[in-house]
Amino acid sequence: MKISKIKMFYVKIPLVFKFTHSSKERVSSSSLIVKIETDDGYCGYGEGTPRDYVTGESIASSIAFFQDSIIPYLIYYEIENLDSISSILKKIDEITNEQSNPSILCAIELALLDILGKRNNKPISGILFCNRSRAVNYSAVLPILPVDMFTKYLHMVKVKKIRYLKLKVGTDSDIDRLKSAREILGNDINIRVDANEAWDIDEAIDKILAFERYHVSAVEQPIKKSDHNGLEMILRKVSVPLILDESLCNMSDAKLLRENICTDNLIFNIRLSKCGGIFKSLKILDYANKHGVKSMLGCHVGETGILSAAGRHFAQSIDGLLFVEGSYSNLILEEDIINQDLLFGDYGVGVPLVGPGLGVEVLGEKILKYAKGEITS
Template sequence: MGLVRIEGFHVALPLKKAIKHASHQRTESESLIVRVTLDDGTVGFGEGVPRSYVTGETIETALDALESVDLARQVGAPASFESAVDRIASIRLPSIEDDPRGMFGNAARCAVELALLDAFGRRFGRSLSDAIRHLIAGRPYLRDRPGPVRYSGAITAEGARKERISAWKMRIYGFHQVKVKVGVSGQDDPTRLRQIRTILGNRTDLRIDANEAWSADELPERVAPLLDSKPSVLEQPVPHRDVERLADLRGRLGIPVMLDESLCGAPDGVRAIDAGLADLFNVRLSKCGGIAPTLRLIDLAFQHGLGVQLGCHPGESGILSAAGRHLASNLLGLRYLEGSYDRHVLAENLTAPDITFRYGGRAQPLPGPGLGVTVQDAPLERMTVARRELSP
């Protein structure tokens, strides 16, 4: 039951419309898809979303990171599902261990970890939820059983008319939480937020995400006029190079601060706790290296009384959507949840069935072995830009 083959696919997923924020804009989403094959022929799929402006990775560096390590030796030939999960959770990539922030190679690790969990889950007839429950058995934030979840909506930086339409859609669709992108050059954020708040009403939890848009020196004056709209959280207001300044600024802003781009690996999490840089962590599977490293960051946050958002990568396929669903379905205490936007964002997906959230952002746990979704051959071939055979 060992690992005999690893294939990497550079995939370009078409978006329904451009995704724009202060750090980047894209009309398609590039993902690393990993397919693993076990010696009994069982196949599993995983996904990572390398972003050079987040973890420094590209598709090529992620593939190189996987090529540099003997994964077959690390995984071995586990005789049980629990043994397989423990070995997969312990996978180490030199590029991550050599990085002071513990992040260069996280997308690669996430992709291969999910692929292996999917494959061994199918081999033993167990789900990704079973793997998660095994890894955090006994934790106070583990649900008694996988349960339903509720996702939040997001309004990206667009023209005023489109943003008003998006806000009305969020209200009509019954979202209880909405995130708004701020900090894009040339936009009047105070006016935008007031208009969106008026449409959503006062009962909707409205949070804002600046995506590193502001310098530490200008941060207080940028935030002050936004507080009239009663945003609940400010996500990643400054570039990572300025993040240490939040230790002094955070208490003067009048709004809780969430880290995203400055929270990619375990060293980031420890530093944020020690220096008092944040009130909340935004963990994302690809950014943080997969299920096991993400759970460690969640554990760190909960131990120190911080809130947690389980985020997603805009444009991710149904593979990462499914992984996020399994994680969210088994956790208590998540403050915010993003993901499963699939058909609302992608013009075409890789997976079936469709697991896009329903009215109000509501969604159910996923049944079946492994990830609970199937990667379809035809879309995978159609969207593949390049592929590489990797040494197991």
């Protein structure tokens, strides 16, 4: 089957509340949705979420790359199997580099896998992982919120019996919020924090040492992503593991971190869009496993159900992920663009996806409702 048509939509969906962390304040989602159609009637969807403060890519640069470089390579390309998808992705890699446009590469890859899964009547996890699937334990994530809203959401976490919680930190009220979380939720829940590069080295050490009394399981990205010496200094002073997110966007980052930092107490935060898709994420995960580094699956704020579904397939098929984030679209988006509700249930449990392709029905009318721009081959 040949690719007959390619479209990309720039989609912005309002959030139900302002999502604030140390690097960004967001009131709407910001996604690029790729739709690929074939000459025999199949259609696949993918999503990427460019974040300039993480990967350096912008919506504008991603759109330009897609229009100028991707469409000419993809149009009329023949998709027969997984090898043909790998081949075209490698060709696209040759015209760019792994630091550039990972969100677009992720969106294209997911759309192609969605098509292949539908054609073979298999979920993408079945194509990639031989039908390995299990329920997924998701974390709740709370941004920096006013006290009343923060307390309200903590009680929701308690009612749902969520087992894992991440708190965004980086303000003068960090200790008070952490103390409140422990008082409301008790000591059985696993709580970690994410600073999003908020601190300098000394402040990070002081903060983390103060957090230890509240049994924090890990601290994410305490300082600037490029400060490897600073990360090493922090690791020498504290016992709490560090999660690296902004510092880890691709395989080159993974290798550089391992070469420059003692990895005994590190956790890699793999995000599908940030890392360039499932294939590239699997390579980072494999590298981490071979070198004794633990990993987790993260997500971007405002991901729609397309990336949520891709994350579910990834997480339901992979052993050993310490934490899993995602499937929040029905919690924080005004409206999702898929027909299913992927929100996890009690205890944070998300059921495996088993339908063909991504296993979700994408609603074209919802994409058009929130589209701010469209590119067609």
